[in-house]
Amino acid sequence: MSEKEFWDIIAPLNPSILGFAFRLLNDQEKAKDIHQDTLEKLWKRRRKLKKEGNIKSLAMTITKNKCIDLIRLEGRYIDRSINELELHTKQDFESKDLIHQIKVRMKQLPTKQQMIIELKDFQGFSNSEIGAIMDMTVNNVRVNLSRARKFLTEQLRHEWQ
Amino acid sequence: MSGNRLDILEERFEEGTLNEKETQELKGLLKENPSHPLGAYFLWVDRTKNDTDIKVSRQEVLQGLKTRQRHSSWRYAAILLVIVSAGYLLIPKLNTEKMELLSNKELDKTYAESLKTLSAFSTMLNEGINDIYSGADFSTPFKDFKQLNETTKQILDDENDDK
Structure with missing residues (x-):
């Protein structure tokens, strides 16, 4: 392959890979490194690339794994969600900016749930595609997506009632 | 009507069961109801996408790939060099000094001893044959063994003279 x-093949994937890594790592340079790592891996598999059913899913799987490795290395991997008591922190209710509140809450989500929100709402993947990328069952994806969205929109529902 | 539909879609959105078409429908309904707080969620998605948009050029990407491949090749070469060097230093049989000691001293000694053994053997054989054939008319084997003994002794003497 030239x-x-x-x-x-990879040009349409660049914004997705870079955006995914940047939003998860909060660092543009690290996101660019992850992007290059992903492309390097894809380049090594270039002979098989045309036969791959969904190249975007493959690229996102590689990116996701690289991001998890880096997040774990930096000790920022979140396994469990913050419990209910901690949810209603002063900062949540002090800020009237709903978007800011969602942004703050996104960082408090378990890393896997952050990735599921990213793949669903930012990248537009279906639940089954997310399952393949995250190595989860479709039902597990749905449960995690539901928990994450409820967590993110809790304050919004409070405002609405 | 649209209020009911919005509630249904909102509920399914939270359950994580909305498909792409229904998600677009929900976004459309939220535009019609700008005061609905769920609109803030999609606004957050759109704004974050814009804020985290990184542009890269073809040249930048491909140049980066080439540089990485070059570094990767050098890394493999360095690893190979370290392994070969470590192997050479750690395997004692490859020590040249010990090899020389074996080849010079040991071989000379073994060669001299083998000549002595051959000489002793031929002497013994010669004496035995001499006893067997003493008084007999035919003496060819005796002559042959005698000659062998003389030749062996001559070689041993020559070797000693060389030293």
């Missing part, structure tokens, strides 16, 4: 052919 460089041009490779570029034609």
Whole structure:
């Protein structure tokens, strides 16, 4: 496969890979490194790329794994959600900016749930595609997505009632 | 009517069971109801997407790939060099000094001893044959063994002279 052919395949994926890594890592340079790591891995598999059913899913799986490795290395991996008591912290109710509240809450989510929100609402993957990328059952994806969205929109519902 | 539909879609959104078409429908209904707080969620998604948009050029990406591949090759070469060097230093049989000691001293000694053994053996054989054939008319084997003994002694003497 020539460089041009490779570029034609990966060019539409660049914004997704970079956006995914940037939003999870909060660091543009690290996101660019992860992007290059992902492309390097795809380049090594370039002979098989055309046969891959969903290249975007493959690219996101590689990116997700690289991000998890880095987040674990930096000791920022969140396994469990913050409990109910901690949810109603002063900062949540002090801020009237709903968008800011969602942003703050997103960082408090378990890392896997952050990734599921990212893949669903930012990248537009279906639950079954997310299952394949995250190595989860579709039902597990739905449960985690539901928990994450409820957590993120809790304050919004409070405002609405 | 749209209020009921909005409630249903909102509930399914939270359950994580909305498909892409229904998600677009929910977004449309939220635009019609701008005061609905769920609109803030989609606004957050849109704003975050815009804020985290990174542009990369083809040249930047492909150049980065080439640099990485070059670094990767050097890394493998360095690892290979370390392994080969460690192997050479750690395997004692490859020590040249010990090899030389074996080849010079040990071989000379073994060669000299083998000549002595051959000489002793031929002497013994010669004496035995001499006893057997003493008084007999035919003496060819005796002559042959005698000659062998003389030749062996001559070689041993030559070797000693060389030293």
